[in-house]
Structures are given as structure tokens and as C-alpha cells.
Amino acid sequence: MTEVIDRDLREGRVEAVVTRFPPEPNGYLHIGHAKAICLDFGIARDYDGRVHLRMDDTNPTTEDPAFVAAIERDVRWLGFAWDDLRYASDYFESLYAQAERLIQHGDAYVDARDEATIRATRGSVSEPGTPSPDRDRGPAENLDLFRRMRAGEFADGSHVLRAKIDLASPNMILRDPVLYRIKHAHHYRTGDAWCVYPLYDFAHPLSDAIEGITHSLCTLEFDNNRAIYDWLVERLFPEPRPRQYEFARLVVDRTVLSKRKLIALVREGHVEGWDDPRMPTLAGIRRRGVPPEAIRTFVDRVGVTKANSRTDPALLDHAVRDALNTTAPRVMAVLDPVELLLEDPDGELDGIDGVDAPSFPDDVIGLVPEAADASRLLPLGRRLWIERDDVALDPPAGFRRMAPGRAVRLRHGVVVLCEGVDVDAEGRVTRAQARVLPGTLGRNPDGVKVWAAIHWLDADTALPAEFHLFGDLFTVADPDAAGDFRQHLDPASLVVHRGFVEPSVAADAADTRYQFERQGYFWRDPGPELGPEAAATDPSGSLVPSGSLVPSGSLVPSGLVWNRIVTLKDARRVTAGGGERSPAPARARPAARAPAAEAAGGEPAGGAAGTGEAPDPLAGLAPADRAAAERWIEGGVDPVHAGLIAAEPLLAGLLADAVGAGADVAVAAPWVAQETRGELRRRGQLPAQLTGEALAELLALLADGTLHAGGAREAWAAVAAGEGSPRAVVERRGLARLDDEAALLAAARAAVAAHPAEAAAFRGGKQALVGFFVGQVMRATGGRADPRAAQAAVRAALAEG
RNA sequence: UGGCCCUUCGUCUAAUGGCAGGACAACUGGUUUUGGUCCAGUCGGUCGGGGUUCGAAUCCCUGAGGGCCAGCCA
Numbered sequence: 001m002t003e004v005i006d007r008d009l010r011e012g013r014v015e016a017v018v019t020r021f022p023p024e025p026n027g028y029l030h031i032g033h034a035k036a037i038c039l040d041f042g043i044a045r046d047y048d049g050r051v052h053l054r055m056d057d058t059n060p061t062t063e064d065p066a067f068v069a070a071i072e073r074d075v076r077w078l079g080f081a082w083d084d085l086r087y088a089s090d091y092f093e094s095l096y097a098q099a100e101r102l103i104q105h106g107d108a109y110v111d112a113r114d115e116a117t118i119r120a121t122r123g124s125v126s127e128p129g130t131p132s133p134d135r136d137r138g139p140a141e142n143l144d145l146f147r148r149m150r151a152g153e154f155a156d157g158s159h160v161l162r163a164k165i166d167l168a169s170p171n172m173i174l175r176d177p178v179l180y181r182i183k184h185a186h187h188y189r190t191g192d193a194w195c196v197y198p199l200y201d202f203a204h205p206l207s208d209a210i211e212g213i214t215h216s217l218c219t220l221e222f223d224n225n226r227a228i229y230d231w232l233v234e235r236l237f238p239e240p241r242p243r244q245y246e247f248a249r250l251v252v253d254r255t256v257l258s259k260r261k262l263i264a265l266v267r268e269g270h271v272e273g274w275d276d277p278r279m280p281t282l283a284g285i286r287r288r289g290v291p292p293e294a295i296r297t298f299v300d301r302v303g304v305t306k307a308n309s310r311t312d313p314a315l316l317d318h319a320v321r322d323a324l325n326t327t328a329p330r331v332m333a334v335l336d337p338v339e340l341l342l343e344d345p346d347g348e349l350d351g352i353d354g355v356d357a358p359s360f361p362d363d364v365i366g367l368v369p370e371a372a373d374a375s376r377l378l379p380l381g382r383r384l385w386i387e388r389d390d391v392a393l394d395p396p397a398g399f400r401r402m403a404p405g406r407a408v409r410l411r412h413g414v415v416v417l418c419e420g421v422d423v424d425a426e427g428r429v430t431r432a433q434a435r436v437l438p439g440t441l442g443r444n445p446d447g448v449k450v451w452a453a454i455h456w457l458d459a460d461t462a463l464p465a466e467f468h469l470f471g472d473l474f475t476v477a478d479p480d481a482a483g484d485f486r487q488h489l490d491p492a493s494l495v496v497h498r499g500f501v502e503p504s505v506a507a508d509a510a511d512t513r514y515q516f517e518r519q520g521y522f523w524r525d526p527g528p529e530l531g532p533e534a535a536a537t538d539p540s541g542s543l544v545p546s547g548s549l550v551p552s553g554s555l556v557p558s559g560l561v562w563n564r565i566v567t568l569k570d571a572r573r574v575t576a577g578g579g580e581r582s583p584a585p586a587r588a589r590p591a592a593r594a595p596a597a598e599a600a601g602g603e604p605a606g607g608a609a610g611t612g613e614a615p616d617p618l619a620g621l622a623p624a625d626r627a628a629a630e631r632w633i634e635g636g637v638d639p640v641h642a643g644l645i646a647a648e649p650l651l652a653g654l655l656a657d658a659v660g661a662g663a664d665v666a667v668a669a670p671w672v673a674q675e676t677r678g679e680l681r682r683r684g685q686l687p688a689q690l691t692g693e694a695l696a697e698l699l700a701l702l703a704d705g706t707l708h709a710g711g712a713r714e715a716w717a718a719v720a721a722g723e724g725s726p727r728a729v730v731e732r733r734g735l736a737r738l739d740d741e742a743a744l745l746a747a748a749r750a751a752v753a754a755h756p757a758e759a760a761a762f763r764g765g766k767q768a769l770v771g772f773f774v775g776q777v778m779r780a781t782g783g784r785a786d787p788r789a790a791q792a793a794v795r796a797a798l799a800e801g
Numbered sequence: 802u803g804g805c806c807c808u809u810c811g812u813c814u815a816a817u818g819g820c821a822g823g824a825c826a827a828c829u830g831g832u833u834u835u836g837g838u839c840c841a842g843u844c845g846g847u848c849g850g851g852g853u854u855c856g857a858a859u860c861c862c863u864g865a866g867g868g869c870c871a872g873c874c875a
Contacts, residue, residue, distance in 0.1 A: 022875090023875095024874085024875055026874090026875085056875065058874095058875085059874065059875075062874080062875095114873095115872085115873055118873080119871075119872080119873095122871055123871070124802085124803085124871055125802065125803050125804075125870075125871065126802045126803050127802095127803085128803095129871090156873090157873065160873055169804085170803050170804035170805085171803095171804055171805070171870075172803095172804085172870050172871050173870065173871095175871080178872085178873050180873085181873035182873080183873085197873095199872090199873070199874080199875085200874070200875045201875095203875095204875080220806065220807085220868075220869070221868085221869055221870085222869090222875090223805065223806055223869065223870090224804085224805065224806090224869065224870050225870090226805095227805090246806080248807085248868095253812090259875095301813075301814085301824065301825075302813060302814080303813065303814050303815090303824095304814095305807090305813090305814075306806065306807060307806095307807055307808065307813095307814095307867095307868095308806090308807070308808095308867075308868055308869095309812080309813065309814090310812075310813090311812075311813060311825095312811090312812050312813075312825070312826070314812085314825060314826060315812080315813070315824085315825050315826090317825095318824090318825060318826090319825095321837085321838090325837080325838060326838095330835080330837095361833085361834090361835075361837085361838070362833085363832095363833080363837095363838050363839055364838070366839085367838090367839090400836070401836090409834050410834090411834060411835070412834070413834090415834090442834090444834085450834080452834090452835090452836080453833095453834040453835065454835090455835075515835085515837080517835050517837080518835045518836080518837075519835090520837095568835075568836090568837050568838095569836095569837065569838090570836065570837085571836050571837085572836040617862085617863095638852070638853095640851080640852070640861090640862055640863080641852080641853095641861090641862085643862090644861085644862070670852080670853060670861090671853095673852090673853095673861070673862085674852080674853060674860070674861045674862085675853085675860085675861085677861075678860065678861065681861095708855090709853085709854060709855085710818085710854075710855085710856095713818095713853095713854085713860090758820070761820080762820095766820075768819095768820060769819095769820055770819095770855095770856090771819045771820075771855085771856055772819055772820050773819085774819065774855070774856070775818090775819030775820095775856085776819080778819075779819085786855090787854085787855040787856075788855055789855095790855080791855055791856085
């Protein structure tokens, strides 16, 4: 992507970069849009260009101003600022004028048939469409009809404006696409001013052109649409015209990103709303507490290519933890509390009713020195809350926390020795007793193993709180792969706990993001940001009445409701006996990947693949061409090459000319079939300089030793680029073969001397490095060195060491 | 089925025709008053076949696999 822009700038095709992000205001932005936003805005920023946020509002029946506001807010939240806010609907008048121009040029016509008929006559991927009786109507009549369409004389669907392109095009998009349809509908911005509205394929390229967009970035599925994009822009606008480039959509495992499915999740009540923290919408992600910079680094890490791929949500989690590790103060919270009663026979705690605890560990302070100043008071009494699964009566293998007879440190406090554990009928821990070990505040006891540091809360001062633990919405990587996506919904995607949090948080800003030690990153649920007004104006349907997700703060005396942003990475392993289990409903281990995901991965192409009969390279040739090909084969030409050349008259003529000019057919054929054919394909035409005579000249230079193969290839490309005859090119570029042994040896020695580490590696047995050194010599000699001689020189130079 | 796009460690992504590298994940150790962080290390890849080349992930052919297109959605 940046390569294209660099070239456009370098070649002066454009003076400055202008991009645009063009959402349709008919839904909420999600993480997939974040990729496009980061790209469009990021490129504009990196190239010191401009970026427009454009509402692609050409369909009055689905769009709504509430979404415009939501989109603006989401883009800003991500940390971007647009240079201009535009609306496609502002261009309706000029778009209409362009449509009239098209009609006047005879490039568009009004079709009076209904939707079903047009659909039926478009043909299929393997059959051409059939023309409408209206297709050959004259421009004047079309213009009249189109004006009457605008004037409101016709009913919805009775007429459309179509581009007149090619009903037999293998690209379905080009089969006379519809440009304008009649919709007697109220538009949220233009009101009732219009009853004809342009379609995407018409409005989008022309909006880009109107705004002077230089690089129009979009996702892969619009690849086919580029043809109509270019067709329109070339007819209606002068250079510099906008150009469209495609990149792969972001797909994240264990969620869904299609608008339809997201709507279904909301409407059917699988989630609490568009900003449910489990949703991949930016509103949901924001409410969950993810900081925007984490989204940006995530998008950076994912990269931009044209290969459709799926991204592991672990990559996002990592970006979130990375952003929060150095910024989130550590506090303690107990999600599933049990009582711990302390005995203090030595009076260790006498006179102490709390400890001052640093808010950040030393390693974070190392990264962010000012974090050293932050601390808070931690009350400490004789009755505490600790986490239920930090205690076991009968510890399973691998259990490293509290159990009878084991000492653990109370984080930031003293070491205690467990003296008793009460369990209920099901074996669940209900209470524990422990004795404070003397002299262990800030110091480890002698001769006593401390098994762990556990988090705790003073029971008398801890604030009651509710914790919302979010997991992936789906249990499988690709919910669409098998059956209805709903059947893969994870019922444990939201787990609510009632517990306690330390009192210090009451003094902090409400939007503080914390790490609850050993649990994860949390922040206070800001509550639904999409208020009732969003529900009321949501044209896609009713928002489900909020249930448990609305802060049930009223039920919690402190009113505190915490959203878990992301878990801590959890390294505790499940033992063979299954004794230890992950306490949080954390993301399932990779081993738990569903069968559907495996199947989606595709069967490796084994067995029968690749072993099929080689097809006849001469199949499908006309008899005369076939005869020519057979003659070449007799002359020693590879049959595949012969077939390729014979199929293309330009190439066949070129080969014949070259042979006529004295070239050996067997030598010339690969140059025609590969190098020359490649030029033909890339340029769409055969460069005039690529004649048989030129090829014969090139091959003569090769034969008499003036050139080696690599130089000849470069020379041929230069000839194709119009730099002159092979001989002239070789002269100008200094491509003549260099086989002076002394010079090559000197170059080889220099290369070896310049790369001692590589030389040592070679002598250590890494033979592949010969190529590396040959490459160095080739570079040093401007590509002139004879490769064989260079390789010999390299080996000699390496042997000298 | 016609056309177009795509294919590099488990995942994502680099490599002017010249040492296949990084990140995430996993795994091993070390540090640690968080089973966190950090540090060190391990595992692991060019879809198959052919061609051109001294040398191919890269260029050419071919096979396989995946995606998109037959809305008056965008």
C-alpha cells in the first residue's frame, strides 16, 4: 500500500495524499472498521496528507442521524481527527448532473422494466445477459425520462438508470449496473427534495473524484467493483483521478462482525445492546474498558495484505495488557470471598491497622519512574476476605496456594500459616483460619516455605462490589463455519460475581483502569452510553431492555460494578490429574478449538492432488498454430513453451522473426514464452521495441559471451522499457559480462572481509551462504560479474580464511 | 460453472532474484511478595508438480485449496 503511494508521489501522479473513510450511517462501527480507520487516517497522517470522514448516505431508508453522531464519536475515540466531514448526500445535485452527462454521451439509459425482469435478464456467471428493449433508446429520450424520474412522475421501482457497458462481461458488475433508483422516501438530511437516489457504484467513485481523493482504500469484496469505479471516473473526470486499492477485511476469531449477525445478537437478546462489553462494536469495546491505543497497536500488528485471514483474539488481548501494564494501578479485589480468621499470638499486628502499599510493582516503576510515588493505605484487621480458590483443604497436585499447614504471604502484608479449613457438604471451602508468623512484614520467615502471595481484603472496610467477567461470545473460532452461528454462543460469555474491593478505589477518578492483582484488568462500568434516545431512533429495531448488565449497583451497597477488561495471562497449568483448574472463565485453551474450526482450515492437498495427468500443452490450438508449435518442438523447444507461444500470434510472430534474424529456435523460445510473455501480460500489449531482430541481437550477445543470463534479462527489460537496442542498452548500462578472475577474486575477498560473521558461519557448514556472498559480489560489480566465475572466486576467497 | 483476488511457522506478517526473519500462541528455564511483568531460550513455515536461472518464497506454466461477484444494499 505504501509502495503504491510512494510511487505515485515520486512519479508526480499526485501531489499530496487524500484519503477518506466512508461509512454508511446505518449501524455501529466495529473492530473491523477500526482497521479501515487506522489505515485511512494513518496514511493521511504519515504522508502529511488529508483525510475526509464521509457519510455514505445514499440510501434514505436505512440511515439515521443518530448513527452519524455515533460514528463521529467512535472515530474520535480511536484518536483520529478528520480534516473534513462530508456527506455523499451533499453531492446529490452534482451527482445527478454527472448522470445527465453520462446519458448525453450515450453511456447510460433508462430501463422501464421491473426489478425481477432486470435480474432475470442479467444472465449468470456462465451465460451472458440479454439486452433490455430500452437499451438502444436515444440520449434525448433517456434524458427526458430521467428528468421525469427526478420530477417524481414515476412510482418506486418503475424505472432505473443503468450504465450501458457490456451485458456479456464476465464481471457481473459490468452487466449494465443500475446507477439510480426511484425511492419516494424521506432522507434524514435532504428531506423530501429527492425521489431518485444514486447507488453505491455510482455515488462512491464520483464522491471520491469530487473530493479529490487520491487513494481510495476499501476491502477485498469491492475488487470487482473497481471496474465500474474506473469506468465512471475515466468518463467523467480528468486526471488526477482517484484510484481504488483493496485490502483484506479484519476477521477476528470467536466473534461475528457482519452487520446482520450483530443486529441479530442485539434483537434476540443474546447481548444487552450495541454497547454490551462482549460486542465487537467500538461502543462495546469502549464500555468494556479497552483503551483506544490498544486497538491501534492491534491493527498495526495485524498488518495490511490482500490475503484473507483470521486473527486470533489473543493478539488483541496482548495489545490490551501491554497498554494497561504500565498504566493501571494495582489494587486488590476478592471476587469469590471466603472468610479468613487470623490469630496473632505474637502480637505481630498489635498497633498496626493498615499497611501502605505501592500501586505499582518494581518492574513497572522501572519503565515508568513516576509510578513509584503512587501508593494507598490497605487496612488490615483480624478478619479478612480471601479468594475461595486460593484455599484447599486437600490440595491437588500442582496446587501452590493455601492449605492446612502451608504458609502464604498476604500480598503487601504478613506471612500466615494456615491452621484450618472449613468445607461444606459439597467440599467447597467456606472458611479458613491462620496464624500470623512474627517478623514477616517485609521479610521472609526463616525455615518456612512461603507457597504463594495471595490477595486479600480487610473484611470490616472492604467495599461490596459486583464484577462482570466477559469472555468470548462464541465457543468456536468461526461461528459461521458450521450451522447457525447462534448454536455456538458461549453461555459463559458473561459471568457475574459478588465480592469486595479495597476502599481506596472510592477516592479515584471513576474512569480509572486498575489491575486487580492476580485477576485481570478492570474498570467501573460506565453504564450504557447508548441511552434510550438511541433505542428510540434505531431503525434496525428495538434495543432489548437492559437486564443484568445495567449496573445493578442498587443491589450492591457501594454501587460499584466492575467490568473486566481482560484477564491476566494465566500460566498455571492443568495437571495430569486434572486437580488444578483455571479459576476464571478464561479463554479456552487452543486444544479446545472446535471441530468446525479444524474443518474450516481445509484439508491439506494430499493424495490425489498434484498427481493428475499433465494436460496436453498444445490442446485447443488451431491446426495451423499447432503445426507451428510441433515444428518448434522438433527444433528442441519445450512443449509447454511451444504451446504458450503458439497460442498468442504476437509471440509466434516474434519467435519466427527472431529465428529469421538468425536466432536458434530452442534458445529463443524460453525468452519469448517467459520473459516476453511476461511483459505482454504486465503491459497488456507487446512493447514495440521487442522485435525478433532485437531478440536475435540479444541472444547473439549472450552467445558470444558479452552477456550472462542475468545481464541479458535486465537488458531485455530495458529494451522493453524503450531504452534502445540490446547492444545500446548493454553499452549504456555497462552490463557487459565481467569474468576477470583477479577482479572477481578481489571483490570476493572484500565481501568476505566485510562479513566475517557470515564467513565464519559458512566455514561452520552453512553452505547456503555461498549465495549470500555471490550476491555481494554481484552487487559490488553492478551485476556484471559472471555468476559461475564469481562463485568460484567466492569459494576461493572463503577457503583462504 | 465464467471472471477476478489470494496461498510463507498453529495464527498474523516480513524478505531490489542472493542468510526464510519478526510478533502472537505454545513450551523450557531465570528474576519476582501478582501462576502478572521482564529476561534468556526451544518448537515451528515458503500448498503440490514442472520450467527459467550460478542462485527462486519471489519470474513463467500447471494442478490443488480458499475468497468475491448474478441487490433497485454498501
